[in-house]
Amino acid sequence: MKRTQRQPKETRSLKAIDRTRNPKAQQFPAFPPKTENQKYFVESLELDSIAIGAGCAGTGKTILAIHKAAQKLYTGKVKKIVLIRAYQPLAGRSIGFLPGELEEKLLPYYRQMIDYLEDFLGKSFVEIHMKDKSIEICSLETIRGRSWDDTIVVVDEAQNLFPEEIQALVTRIGQGSQMYLIGDDSGIQTDIKNTVEGLSYLLGIVEKYNIPDVGITYFGYDDILRSNITKDFVIAFDKELQEKKG
Numbered sequence: 001m002k003r004t005q006r007q008p009k010e011t012r013s014l015k016a017i018d019r020t021r022n023p024k025a026q027q028f029p030a031f032p033p034k035t036e037n038q039k040y041f042v043e044s045l046e047l048d049s050i051a052i053g054a055g056c057a058g059t060g061k062t063i064l065a066i067h068k069a070a071q072k073l074y075t076g077k078v079k080k081i082v083l084i085r086a087y088q089p090l091a092g093r094s095i096g097f098l099p100g101e102l103e104e105k106l107l108p109y110y111r112q113m114i115d116y117l118e119d120f121l122g123k124s125f126v127e128i129h130m131k132d133k134s135i136e137i138c139s140l141e142t143i144r145g146r147s148w149d150d151t152i153v154v155v156d157e158a159q160n161l162f163p164e165e166i167q168a169l170v171t172r173i174g175q176g177s178q179m180y181l182i183g184d185d186s187g188i189q190t191d192i193k194n195t196v197e198g199l200s201y202l203l204g205i206v207e208k209y210n211i212p213d214v215g216i217t218y219f220g221y222d223d224i225l226r227s228n229i230t231k232d233f234v235i236a237f238d239k240e241l242q243e244k245k246g
Helices: 023-027 036-047 061-074 102-121 123-131 163-170 198-209 228-245
Strands: 050-055 080-085 135-137 151-156 178-183 214-219
Touching (some): 036 214, 050 198, 061 151, 061 178, 102 123, 102 135, 102 151, 163 178
Parallel strands (some): 050 178, 080 135, 151 178
């Protein structure tokens, strides 16, 4: 199992978003981590400019990231949440063109993240903030030229991003902002073929150039909490993949 990497505490600084705590913070629902790697990830989500959660399906990466983002919006530590998801159709399948405006077209791909936000913030809160764009669904095609200040950007399914998309994303981070990147770097879940996928590319860049203020948490089989059957299949598919590579 890959080890969890943590940057030294003295290299982390998020003073720009360390604002006065909202007195309503005590009402925000708790979602405590259940494994050691989840604890490391939650610490990274709190402190690091870029927090990367990489590893198996069913390990709670997305829900922990959404919980922390929702908490920081609710307590006034950031002004905005931006949701980004690699929305390649599964295994090349497509349901065709979806009706409606851009956000309506993207919504089915973002449904899980929206559901988590509604669980923690309430449906009416989320609806209001989506209308005033303090919770924004963002398409990958529109990120160039943007800069996000006082924002948490949550990037899900990062293993389905191309390296060029990763490059564009991590250079959009402005003052007082964080980016949470979540994905499965095992090779099982990616739809990127015949080239390096974006999450593995980013992990390599961070390690090669020792980029500071980036926390990387690797999740393994012991962190799979979704169900026993999920864990059994993840292990089986991983072994199959390794046999093919070997």
